[in-house]
Amino acid sequence: MATILIVEDEKPINELIRRSLQTVGHRCISVYDGQAAVDELARNEYDLLLLDIMLPELGGYEVFEKNTRTPTIFLTARDGLSDRVKGLTMGADDYMIKPFEMLELLARVDAVLRRTMKASANESFELDDVRIDFGSRIIYCDHQSVEYTPREFELLEALVRNRNIALSREKLLELAWGYDYEGDTRTVDVHIQKIRKKFGLENRIKTVYKLGYRLEV
Structure with missing residues (x-):
């Protein structure tokens, strides 16, 4: 299974995502602001980044620009077409609008990991x-x-x-x-x-x- 970094400043949502992903076998690390995410990504490699856009310290788009090598799914309450287009054209692998069902998140995480994990064939x-x-x-x-x-x-x-x-x-x-x-x-x-x-x-x-x-x- 994958190692996933969850960047979400609302702790109850962060915890719910973490528990759901751990239930199906993923290893998860949680941080709660953009700068902490940048620091964590500089220290460790991750298979996937779940990234809120509206964050303290640094916004999600800024975090992504500093670390484009990690596959990323944006998680946000900003549901405007321009926001979705911006996130995807920047190179994100997916874009999910809050609120969302956990089963849908698990399915999208799985889909991205299938495309991106080098070891997926094994x-x-x-x-x-x-x-x-x-x-x-x-x-x-x-x-x-x-x-x-x-x-x-x-x-x-x-x-x-x-x-x-x-x-x-x-x-x-x-x-x-x-x-x-x-x-x-x-x-x-x-x-x-x-x-x-x-x-x-x-x-x-x-x-x-x-x-x-x-x-x-």
């Missing part, structure tokens, strides 16, 4: 007797590769990347099938049952009553 995840190599898209169970359908892989990947978080059936459809999928949510139930049996994850993929599923790690 990224893997292990749980019990299962190992997933995301770069090669090979899944091993008891050290033996297991056959799967493309949809099973996408669904399992969505659960892994959002582990310990309850995901609704609708959200799993969106993550694994795409925004334009118009099928029945019972499709998710069928695929979950197949994944549980195929990879021995009956005790790991939990049913969340009246919502969906959660991969417990």
Whole structure:
């Protein structure tokens, strides 16, 4: 997983972001003003920078200009078109407007990291007797590769990347099938049952009553 610097002066929001990212396995450092961010980036390397624009000491745009080498997602309440265009044309990887859903932030963080992390081709995840190599898209169970359908892989990947978080059936459809999928949510139930049996994850993929599923790690 990635090492992420969170630069947000509102401490409750900073803490919520940090806890959400740590839940799915990322290592996070929090700072609360622009100058502290510049100092931290000078001392340490980060895989991703989550950067508020309106900050004490130095604004987010100034912080970004001093450190363009770190992939960056701007987080801001400034929702004007000119602000979004400025942030993206400066070279930021994404721009999120407050308030936002944590699941959306996790998805966007994951998308940026996939594009930017040098080690992404070698990224893997292990749980019990299962190992997933995301770069090669090979899944091993008891050290033996297991056959799967493309949809099973996408669904399992969505659960892994959002582990310990309850995901609704609708959200799993969106993550694994795409925004334009118009099928029945019972499709998710069928695929979950197949994944549980195929990879021995009956005790790991939990049913969340009246919502969906959660991969417990």
